[in-house]
Amino acid sequence: MVDVVFVPRSRWRRAHWRIAGGRRRVRARTLRPLRTVKRLLRRLAHIWGLVALAGLVVGAVLLSLGYVQEIRGQRVTLRVAAVAIDGDSLRTGGKDIRMLGIDAPELFQTCRDAHGGSWACGREAHGRLRALVAFGKLECSASSTDRYGRTLATCATGSVPDIGEVMVREGYAVSFMSGRYWLAELDARWNRRGIWRGRFDRPQDWRRGARSAG
Numbered sequence: 001m002v003d004v005v006f007v008p009r010s011r012w013r014r015a016h017w018r019i020a021g022g023r024r025r026v027r028a029r030t031l032r033p034l035r036t037v038k039r040l041l042r043r044l045a046h047i048w049g050l051v052a053l054a055g056l057v058v059g060a061v062l063l064s065l066g067y068v069q070e071i072r073g074q075r076v077t078l079r080v081a082a083v084a085i086d087g088d089s090l091r092t093g094g095k096d097i098r099m100l101g102i103d104a105p106e107l108f109q110t111c112r113d114a115h116g117g118s119w120a121c122g123r124e125a126h127g128r129l130r131a132l133v134a135f136g137k138l139e140c141s142a143s144s145t146d147r148y149g150r151t152l153a154t155c156a157t158g159s160v161p162d163i164g165e166v167m168v169r170e171g172y173a174v175s176f177m178s179g180r181y182w183l184a185e186l187d188a189r190w191n192r193r194g195i196w197r198g199r200f201d202r203p204q205d206w207r208r209g210a211r212s213a214g
Contacts, residue, residue, distance in 0.1 A: 082133045087125025098150040102164045103176035103203045111200035125172040132163050171196050
């Protein structure tokens with residue numbers, strides 16, 4: 001014969017709540033690290049948001065003053081007027097830019113024309129580059145820097161898609177290092193434009209000779 005014992009309903013409820021309360025405490029102890037991580041992530045997101053906002057404000061101020069360039073990947077849009085230093089170099093916003101793939105006569109270099117007369121090819125190359133960058137927004141695609149810390153870049157304006165190519169094709173510079181403008185140089189040489197209308201020393205040879213003389 002089996003003895004049946006009836007448990008009062010009030011005691012059963014107390015036991016049930018003790019079990020449920022224990023489960024809640026276990027669950028709370030389990031979730032406590034997750035809640036800590038969530039709070040930490042929220043704080044970090046808040047801090048990074050403030051840092052990003054401050055960066056945008058500072059960048060907007062500097063951009064309005066013309067000291068900062070807008071960078072889109074490798075594309076750098078110069079926001080200030082560029083000044084030609086010589087036939088293949090620019091200065092803008094305190095930064096020197098060396099035209100990639102070309103080498104123009106040095107500023108004080110002279111060349112010979114078809115009749116053997118001397119002409120200031122370095123000055124004329126400088127003047128041509130100055131004219132090309134005088135109008136329109138200048139855009140330069142930077143690739144690297146040279147040993148002097150200058151940015152090596154291919155530059156264009158709204159009306160001139162590649163300033164370096166124009167300088168070589170018109171005979172104010174030669175294709176240099178990369179050989180990317182060798183067809184433009186061949187065209188200038190065939191049509192005897194600029195420095196190709198007579199005799200000249202290649203700029204790198206002229207620089208070497210000037211260093212030896214000095």
